[in-house]
Amino acid sequence: MNYDLNEEQVMIQENFQNFCAKEIEPRAQDLDKASKEDAGIMMKENIKKLASIGYLGMLHDEAYGGSNNDLVSHVLASEEVAKACASSFLSAGASAGLFGMPMKLFGTEEQKQKYLPGIIKGDLIGCFGLTEPEAGSDAAAVKTTAVKKGDKWVLNGSKTFITNATICDVAIIFAYNDKDAGPGGGVTCFIVDRDTPGFVVGKPFDKMGFRGSPTAEIFLEDCEVPESNVLGEVGKGFIQAMQTLEYGRIGMATVSLGIASACLSYANAYSKERKTFGKFINRYQEISFKLADMFIMTDAARLLILQAAWAKESGQADSAILASCAKLFTSEHAVKCANMAVQVFGGYGYISEYPVERLYRDAKLGDIGEGTSEIQRVLIAKDVLNNAAS
């Protein structure tokens, strides 16, 4: 066992801490409050900024402009990004991760050359179209269809809750090409450029939190995609989606960690400024023990995430379950931390001017996105029961 970060990891952590404090965090409140249109512009700028310190290329190969870092390093950097601005983490992650990762894992050389350098530089923004109005955690229930017509595929259907949909240049779309293939089969993944006829993006949703990161529906109306835009193998889309989501789960856990960590840091600072009954409020155990609780929760969460990242990187057999454990624990405890942070701020915590109000709204997504807490528990319990039965 070795809990120490190596020199490079320590450096990455410090660089991101400094960069995000200077470039990303000061814009977070404005981004949250901006109009949908302005938010889209600001987010594109943030993605460019994050690209400038290499964030979007961390998990990508050098051949495409990436730096091929390990997952632990990526978690360390991501925590800082998410702590500064959860929305920016989400949009950057949807582009470089949810779009970029399947491209890296399943793309042809030509496809990678075409898209990855742009994604990594922040010139292109990608998104991931899996979820549908009636297919969330039950991803195999997707209804969007793909029909082969000559050397093209024709896509029809709709996708929802798609992060970056309104600002994307390119999307990955999952669609059924063979409804009779049985569970897990018959789904194929397509790369669809924004300007493809029949690719229509809906109006951005009005969300509780993550208001800086645009989310919308995507409609596919006789959308014709060339054969060369099939990503990976025909019929293997579902497996590809699941492999991608394993990274996504660690990512979603990390954004929750960033939020929890920001809550602790704001609440701790405030508790040392605010006086009641002649004393700083951190002198009262009702307050200081909340801060301690927040520390315990974020500390444990961080270790679970690092363990999951290490397990994935080193190919441990239980890496998927460890990612679920990390995601479940972190997201639920981030909600608790956010609640405590608002409480520490008292009335001010309820006012939108203070960042904890935003963090409280942002935290809730962790319980839902990338597989709800309920689904994580089902997956974890299944694993526990399988082990007990064997």
Add this chain to the structure above:
Amino acid sequence: MEFGLTEEQIMFRDTVYRFAKNEIVDLCEEADLKSEFSFELWKKLGEMGLLGLPFPEELGGSGADVTTCCVAAEALGHAGIDQGHLLALGAHTYLGTDTIYKNGTDEQRKKYIPKLATGEWICCMGLTEPGSGSDAASMSTTAVKKGDKYILNGSKTFITNAPICNVCVVFATVDKKLGNAGISAFIVEKDFPGFSTGEPFHKMGVKASTTSEVFLDNCEVPEENLLGEIGHGFAYTHETLSWDRSALLAPFVGGLKFMLEEAAGYALEREQFGKPIAKFQAIQHKLADIKVTMEAAKMLVYRVAHDKDTEKPLNHMHLSTAKAFVGDWGLQAASEAIQVFGGYGYIHDYPVERMLRDAKLAQIGGGTSEIQRFIISRILGFM
């Protein structure tokens, strides 16, 4: 970062687990029921070398690092060994004996460690007093030099292993006015004049471990039994903290694994409304939560071990987080495990019943959860 065990550690873990399952776990239920320490179990632990793991081979130990000590402790808990005996082991090896080993002279080491490392003698550590728990500096047991002896007066309470001990490391102040700087440590043998122990307490859990008061009534301690230096005792107690938050918490991590497996096994067997209760999501939910708690507890406890193995200065955030998490989240998990068993979980015949009682101790012993939060929040105050 690397969170796997070495092959050697995995082999050792499996050996300890099998030994515990085959040789000693059957002794636990009765010991817990009768609130009796099992000397038979203790002897077997000693024969397996599990009572002297961290000490050098020439003193009867096996020179294990802290992580390996935790691996053994976790494996014992995982096998279902009651936390009472594991607490006895922890107090003996990591609190008492190691304090002698770390701070003792060569002579003291040669005299005490070999007997303690094999378990022939049993050690305890006398720090807590009726009026001095978390606030150790307020202790009132005194030590006065008189000729070539120290005369100790006072009393200690909640001392694990006291009723069965051969040796007690007693902390006493040479000058109350000095606060922490007056605290000194003494190796006191049970038949030194003036040393006595009270009746064992009746406890809620960890029942097989014996706990009592220690009385020092003009207790005569030869000067060669001063441990380390006068006034350094508080620092020695501090050093035990990293054991307390690693090798003494690792059994609870193992206990969580045990509870999880027991509860999952029961959920697969027990049928209601025509199907195993494992099919109900409310039950699955509890199993998932216990699993997550176990994973987090494990990561926190082994971090303390890694800090100690790599000789880092005490990190109080790491220590207190591990302790508070294992105490608070661990108790919650134990309660969930009972709930999976329903009525049977409330009956002593099922080992999860005692696991809940045992788990409660982790919130209190060695520094309450509140003190951990106090420490964490005090450090946050400087951050």
